[in-house]
Amino acid sequence: MKTLRLPAFVALSAVLAACGGGNGPGPAADYALTVKLVGVSAAPVSVKTGNTVLWNDTVTGTKTFTQLAAGTVVTVKGAAVPGFDVPAEQTVTVNADQTVTLIYTAQRGAAISPAKISGTVTGATFPAGYVLLGNADGVSANSRGTLSASGEVDLKLAAPPSTGSSSTLLPPSFSGCTFTGTSTANPDIFRFSRLYAYSAQGDPLGEIQEELVAGATVPGSTVARIYSTAASQTSGTVDCGNSGSVVYDLDLKAGWNAVEYSAKTDVPTRLTLKSLDPAAASQLKGRLFESFVNVALGTAPLTFAANETVSVAARFQQVGGVSGTVTLSTDVPGLTVEPTRLTLPTLGAAQGQSAFLQGLGLAPQQLDTQLTFRYTGTVPGTLPFRLLVNDSAGRPVGGGYGTLSVQRPGIKLDLGTSVPEEFVCQGETGAIRGQLVSLFGYAGSVTLSLKGLPAGVSAAPVQVTLGANTSTEITLPITVAKGASPTQRDVTIEVSGPGATSSVSLALGVCPQRTLINNGGVSERGLASVSSGVWILTGIAETQTNNSYDQVLKRFTSSGVAATVTLPEVDQLVGLSSGDVVALPYANGGTQAKLVRPDGTFTTVVKPEGVGQAVSDADGRLWYVGRDAADQRLVLARWNPVTGEVAVMDRTRVYSLDNTEFLVSPDGKTLLYLALSTDLPVVVDTVTGAVRDLGTRLDGYPFFTAAIGNDGTIWLTDINNNLNRRDPDGRVSTVISRATLPGPQNFIVIGLDAATPGVLWLQNGSKAIRLETSSLKMTSTPVGRISRMITTRNGGVAVVTYDGCATQACSHLTLLN
Structure with missing residues (x-):
């Protein structure tokens, strides 16, 4: 075996390095530590090594720390994220590239205690302070808990609560409310639906509700606390009519109770209070007050x-x-x-x-x-x-x-109303009238001038002399040229004198050319459209029939009065498709009606007994609710004034003479009958005579206005004065929301245009509105103080206004297309 011999100095260096001595290289310093979040996209994280802070800020997704020496001890701690449990702190020793994972788990809610509220607030951040148990009426000052800067709430409820806003569980007999159900007792209760959050100094910061995250039986319900003076098992409903209702399903103990609480704030209000599911859990949700x-x-x-x-x-x-x-x-x-x-x-x-x-x-x-x-x-x-x-x-x-x-000397102009408005039409001279008043001894010359007039409108300044502490009537003439454009705008009357000035604003309307009807009013049923114009009951004649004054009917066109006739006892005019008009007497005023031709000549016809409100169809027949001669039952009937034919069209439904209305489509082939006494509106096909229920309610009658189109589409307002459309298949949609339009809106549906498909006529205060239903383009025309408005058979509308004519009130007719 061969042994590798190292030189002596190399061997020594190796030994020194192993013992930590010598001048050789130190431990490797290029390791990386990655912090990874799971369950949330971002969270506050602190990273420390010993006393050195490497990071103390928000981490989004991941964060990597490099150049860490081998053996470095690192502590990683994730902070609270609303709605999630805080992960455990982790400590690692870096000896290689590695990852620390912080797992955030969504909170599943905490168990609910009847006499204690605790947990971490989500949804809002509050400074350290305190909370008080409360409701919409006040707080229980002796039920005070702590609120930490990290959102921890701890409140033990005191008994009894220190508030006087108690009530009996069930309503007293004189309250106007009724209870249907069962109850073992009727204790006094104190109900609290929230916590109020305060700073340590008592500044109101917001509110906290205990939302149910498990065990809820009503979507969106919360936990309320009820302090009851006695035990009670209650199941049933308290009905207070239009004021609302309360649904109970409670098993209350004497003392504090935690219950499920739901408040439906639509009109009428509906509250639900139920005993909690044993598995119910909650979390605290905060909301800051608007500063x-x-x-x-x-x-x-x-x-x-x-x-x-x-x-x-x-x-x-x-x-x-x-x-x-x-x-x-x-x-x-x-x-x-x-x-x-x-x-x-x-x-x-x-x-x-x-x-x-x-x-x-x-x-x-x-x-x-x-x-x-x-x-x-x-x-x-x-x-x-x-x-x-x-x-x-x-x-x-x-x-x-x-x-x-x-309290200084000055002048005041009083126009007699808090919202002054004046109309002057094309080619006319009108006037603004008011009272000029001396205040605190002012005396001298006063000049009144109109500023901001529309094009084509002129008004010369007026000068008057005002005595100290007196008043005088003033008139400011206004002239409108024939070519002035109809418009309405705010103008200013400037009032000036030595050392004193004032001003008054009013809405000045320039209305289209109009025709004088009479020096009085026009009855609601005294207006009817025919193909050759509009017939109007204009007033009382000097002649009498059967000791009753006759009435004057006039046919108006765009050129003025085209025909005049005097008739006895006329209550209602109904225009026919033939061009004639039927003049009906009062319901109990006899059987003689008049069939008036366009030139004013007429024929006497016998009307059926009891004909009241009536409308005509495409064939000139009148539809009405009357009594069947056989049994005096109220039925839907049809009368042909030319042939005299009377037919009962429906006797299977409940009809009424009170609070009813007939709407007719522009082509006269569809009728819609509305009545308080009828569960569902009735639709009539006048061609076939078929009668059917609409199929769905039109809620709110008679507190809405409506019109029906040739295809059966119904246009109607609702209780909030939005304009809605009901399609023939029953779908209802909002076409125009009042909240989206500037200024006050008070829509009245008049009808669909007889000549131009897709045009709906509306009234809004003193304006006639032409609405193109496909584009929702609205053309608004100021016409004056409207007393009656109908669609005309040749297209457009006829508008009757009731305005001042010099020193008296009078009516005018305006025809618009």
């Missing part, structure tokens, strides 16, 4: 007479931990505040907490200071104002309210 500043200025008004400034004590209440520099201003021109900038103390720096403004039992962070207001305006009177608080970036963060009382 805002509430400023209390006291109740006394800021009074300005000869003085230029008013100082008040102000209390700035900080909710949600808001702090830092804020700026102050007001929403009234000429009213300024000093200082304009304040620094709100940081969390916990303020002192003196007492009564929490939101009824939670504790005060928010607050700052007391003095504010000085200065008013340079010239408008006397009393009005509310708002103190505006913005943060350093100019974002609103709260404010306060107060009252401004200016």
Whole structure:
């Protein structure tokens, strides 16, 4: 065997190196340690070797540390991630490239204790402080627990709770609510549905709910605590009508109970309270309060007479931990505040907490200071104002309210309404009328001028002389050119005199050319469309028939009045496809109706007994609810006024004369009958005479308006004033949501256009709206104060408005396409 002999100095060097001596190379320093996360995408991680911190930050996915010497001892610790258990700390000795895996496991919830709430809060981060058991009405101050900076909650519930907001489990007899079910006792109970979180100094920060993650019987339910003065087993429902209902399935013990709680906040409200499943588990979910500043200025008004400034004590209440520099201003021109900038103390720096403004039992962070207001305006009177608080970036963060009382000589224009509105139509001269008032002794010349007028509208300034502490009526004439475009916009009346000014805004509507109907109103049923125009009951004639005054009917076209006829006792007009109109007497006003031709000549026809509201179909027949001559039963009937034929079309359903409505499609071939007494709306095919139920309810009648199309599509509003469409297959969808449109919306469905498919006419306040149903393009035309609006047989709508004509009220007709 051969032995490899090393030179002496090489052998010595090898020995020294093995013993750690000599000047040879040290241990290898190029090993790597990788930290890998499993279960979460990112987590706070600390990596240490001895007292040296290699890493103390968020790791996303993996993190590798290189150039670690052999034998290095490394400690890896993962921190809390909301909703997951914290993995165990790991210590490794690096002797090669290796990986440390931190496994985060989703929390499966904790067991629920009736008299204790504990666990780690997820969903929100709170500073160290405390929690109080509470509900929407307040808190139980003696049920106070700890809240750590890492989100750990520990609360042992005290008995009984220190709050007076108790009630009996079942409603008293005088409450208007009824209970259906069984119950062994009716104890007093205190119900709490959440925890409120506070900083150590008492600043309200947010709320915490105990969400069920196992054992829930209602989706989204939480855990509530009930303190009961006695044991009770209760199963049933408390029904409070439109106010809501409560469903119970409880086995309460005397003292604290943990129950499953669900609140459905739709109208009407529905609460569910049930005993917990034995396997139920929960986790704590936090929500931060929205940060805002509430400023209390006291109740006394800021009074300005000869003085230029008013100082008040102000209390700035900080909710949600808001702090830092804020700026102050007001929403009234000429009213300024000093200082304009304040620094709100940081969390916990303020002192003196007492009564929490939101009824939670504790005060928010607050700052007391003095504010000085200065008013340079010239408008006397009393009005509310708002103190505006913005943060350093100019974002609103709260404010306060107060009252401004200016007792300096000035002038005021009163238009008689809080929301003034005036309409002047093309080619007309109208006027704005009001009362000019001297305030606090003002006397002198006053000029009134209209500013911001639309194109084609003119108004000359008006001058009046006003005596001290007097008032005078004023009239501002407005002239609208024939070619002015219909529009509505806000204009300003500027009022000025020596040393005093004021202004009033109003909505000025330029409406299309119109025709005078009469110096009065038009009845709801006194308007009917025919192919040659619109027939209108315009008023009372001087002649009488059977000791009753006759009535005047006029046919209007775009050119004005085309025919006039005087008839006795007319209650309703129904236009026919032939071009004639049927003038019906009152339901109990006899059997003689008039069939009026376009030129005003007429024929007397015998109507069936009891014909009330009626509509006509494509063949000129009238459909109505009447009484069957055989048994006086209310039936759906049809009458041909030309031939006199009367037919009972349906007697199998329940019909009514009250709270009913007939809707007819533009082609007159489909009718829709609506009534409170009918479970389902009724659809009629007027061609075949077939009658059927719609198949689904149209909830909310008579509190909605609707129209039916030739294909059976129904357009209708709902209780929230959205516009919906019901397709022939029964599907209902929202077409226009009121919340998506600017300004107030109060849609009334008028009907589908008879000449242009896909056009739906609506009313919204003083405007007629033409809606193209395919593109949802809306064309809005201001027409005035609408009293009646119908679709016309040749397309478009006829609109009757009731407006002022100089010194009296009158009605006008506007025809739109």
